[in-house]
Amino acid sequence: MQKYSFLSLIKNAFSGHKGWEVAWKDPTPKKEYDVVIIGGGGHGLATAYYLAKEHKITNIAVIEKGWIGGGNVGRNTTIIRSNYMHDENGLFYEKGMDLWRSMSQDLNFNIMFSPRGIINLAHSDAQMNAYARRGNSMRLNGIDAVLLDREEVKKKVPVLDFSDNVRFPIFGALMQPSAGTARHDAVAWGYARQADSMGVDIIQHCEVTGFDINNGKIQGIKTSRGDIKTKKVGLCVAGSTSILAEMLNMTLPIETHLLQACVSEPIKPILDHVVTFGAGHFYCSQSDKGEMVMGGDLDGYNSYAQRGNLPTLQHVLTEGIAMFPFLSKLNMLRTWGGIMDMSMDGSPIIDKTHIAGLYLNCGWCYGGFKATPASGFTFAHTIAQDRVHELNAGFRLDRFSTGHLIDEKGLGTKTWIS
Amino acid sequence: MLYIKCPHCGLRSQNEFAYGGDASVKRPELNKEISDQEWDEFVYLRKSPRGKHLELWHHVSGCRQWIKVLRDTSTHEIFNTYKSEEKVG
Numbered sequence: 001m002q003k004y005s006f007l008s009l010i011k012n013a014f015s016g017h018k019g020w021e022v023a024w025k026d027p028t029p030k031k032e033y034d035v036v037i038i039g040g041g042g043h044g045l046a047t048a049y050y051l052a053k054e055h056k057i058t059n060i061a062v063i064e065k066g067w068i069g070g071g072n073v074g075r076n077t078t079i080i081r082s083n084y085m086h087d088e089n090g091l092f093y094e095k096g097m098d099l100w101r102s103m104s105q106d107l108n109f110n111i112m113f114s115p116r117g118i119i120n121l122a123h124s125d126a127q128m129n130a131y132a133r134r135g136n137s138m139r140l141n142g143i144d145a146v147l148l149d150r151e152e153v154k155k156k157v158p159v160l161d162f163s164d165n166v167r168f169p170i171f172g173a174l175m176q177p178s179a180g181t182a183r184h185d186a187v188a189w190g191y192a193r194q195a196d197s198m199g200v201d202i203i204q205h206c207e208v209t210g211f212d213i214n215n216g217k218i219q220g221i222k223t224s225r226g227d228i229k230t231k232k233v234g235l236c237v238a239g240s241t242s243i244l245a246e247m248l249n250m251t252l253p254i255e256t257h258l259l260q261a262c263v264s265e266p267i268k269p270i271l272d273h274v275v276t277f278g279a280g281h282f283y284c285s286q287s288d289k290g291e292m293v294m295g296g297d298l299d300g301y302n303s304y305a306q307r308g309n310l311p312t313l314q315h316v317l318t319e320g321i322a323m324f325p326f327l328s329k330l331n332m333l334r335t336w337g338g339i340m341d342m343s344m345d346g347s348p349i350i351d352k353t354h355i356a357g358l359y360l361n362c363g364w365c366y367g368g369f370k371a372t373p374a375s376g377f378t379f380a381h382t383i384a385q386d387r388v389h390e391l392n393a394g395f396r397l398d399r400f401s402t403g404h405l406i407d408e409k410g411l412g413t414k415t416w417i418s
Numbered sequence: 419m420l421y422i423k424c425p426h427c428g429l430r431s432q433n434e435f436a437y438g439g440d441a442s443v444k445r446p447e448l449n450k451e452i453s454d455q456e457w458d459e460f461v462y463l464r465k466s467p468r469g470k471h472l473e474l475w476h477h478v479s480g481c482r483q484w485i486k487v488l489r490d491t492s493t494h495e496i497f498n499t500y501k502s503e504e505k506v507g
Contacts, residue, residue: 242466253462255439256491301420301437304468304492310419311433344462401458413461416437 001197004108023189024068024196029203032229033061035383036221038208038244039236040064042073042184042369043361045191046376047234047383048200054377055384058199061230062192063223065207065240069188072238075306075338076369077261077283077295079274081118081179082143085134088394088406089347090141095391096374097143097178103373109190111182112288118179118274119148119157121323123168127278131174138176148173159270161325168279168322181274181285187372210247211358218357234359234383239304239339241362248355253344253400254363255415258299260308260316262335264327266290275323282319291333294320298340300416308337340365342415345399347406350379350392359383360397365415420494425501426481438474440464441486441506468492472506 002008002021012019035051037044040062051057080100082093104111122128128147135145149172154162160170192202203225210222211233220229235244239256266289274285282296296316299309313335321328343349343363348371350361361379364371378392388396399405420432446452446460471491476484486500500506 242464243468246465246467251459251463251465253464255464255466256468301489302440302466302471302473302491303494305494309432309494311431400462401454414439416439 001193023193024202027201027203029061029063029206029223029225029228030201033201034059034230035232035234036060036228036230037062037234037236038221039071039238039240040068040192040202040204041071041236041238042188042191042372043238043364043375043379044234044236045188045195045202046372047236047361047379048195048376049191049198050376050380051384052195052198052200055380057384060195060199061201061203061228062195063206063208063221063228064202064204067204068192068202069185072338072340072368073188073372074185075261075336076184077285077293078181078184078369079118079179079283079285080113080182080370081176081274082370083118083120083134083138083145083174083176083179084408085137086406086408087141089408090138090143092374092378092391092395093370094141094143095377096371099373099377100182103182103187103190107190107194109186109193111186111190113180113182114288115178115180116273116285117175117177118276119153119173119175120276121153121160121173121278122171123279124171128172131172135174144176144178146175146177148175156273157271157275159324159326160275161323166322168277173278175273179274184369187369191376208244208247213248213355216354216356218355230357232357232359232383234361234379236361236379238341238362238364238368241341241360248358250353252349252362252397254341254349255302256304257301257340257342257416258303258305258308258337259295259340259366260299260313260335260337261293261295262313262317263287263291263293263333264330265333267292267330270326277319277323280319282316282323284320284324292327292330296320298342298416299337302416304339306337306339308335340368344413344415345405345407346409346411348375348395349397350375350382350395351388351397352382352386353397363395420496422475422487422496423499424477424480424483425485425499425504426483427477430477430480434477434479436476436478438476438484440466441472441474470497474502
């Protein structure tokens, strides 16, 4: 594989940029693979990368219905954090933070990781207490957390509405200074390029149409580009999980919902951190191009449409303007939607299934992007060793029936109001 | 914007409604022994189909009745709406 460096950039600049190799090949699917990963998003590509790197399994196909970077990995708001209270989530996402910090070097691809810090605003004494508790739990797990009072928030984010006449005054905030953002499509491309260089076949525009199961064991998959034999299949298809589950006669504790995001026109640097509203659901950061990147609630009804609806956007931006009054003066540049695999407790599922050789990775709700490296790392372990890693041991598929829910936010079973 | 025809009030915008989820889910009968698996299916497991989906909506800013809506989850087309007690054929 061609190494990207300052030197290679200069060399190619002098030869008219004609010497760049393709980042990944476009192979025809083989008849058989050791492992097939369904879904060429961030999680699927990361899984293939860690299978090759950590477990030396390289006879892998990543099957993608669309194209690399066209799904949720290119549709999120690029936020990376590990500010969770419960051990199952905190330790898992903190492993991810370690992987994020070295990812540009590991992948030889600039993912533009920017640990600018996330600030979760609090709007009451009770919320400050809850954040103090969450912050303490985080610190016990080795995750950085700082409780900010109103004046400290004002110093860091002066553009917030600190006037007296607001419905939700800012009491303070919980901050994770090591959290931040990364360029999301670079993450997909970086993983794809490295996985390809280690021998992984990335097969785009190939839809899975069925599974070959015999005696409770996976034997292969059927695709729009022919049948593929394999003993191990990993599902990494986020919002499309229930469609594949139906082919497998499985009913899962997830529902597919629509989540929107949007960006404003670019403006000069005004916001140095990721900031979230504490009295509703709204989050905002400023991209390197200067756009305000914003998102919030689900549209609220089951949906497989990758496009949003205006009432939700209006609701989300109303919260945004309550936080940052200057937003009302900006033009909207783009809005878009993606489909989320909403689990019933708001936490993900990475586990084996009742079918031998079939592994499940789903339930990422709003937060799949930040989980990309940790999800790939633990899912690769689960597939290669046929047992869960200690970091995803809590993300069991059967936790709903056994009552071992991961009650991070006190979410119930109504995915659309969580 | 979705427009939902409430069987009691007529065509109204989605802003008047709250979503209530899959209408095909049935609560287990109370007068018999209920297994853990039945509770699991009722509380947590959902088919979440792509395509036709029969779902509950609450006309919360209108007549406050629960209604059933047959809607496509990929196109958002609404085929029909029903009163809560109405049989869907």
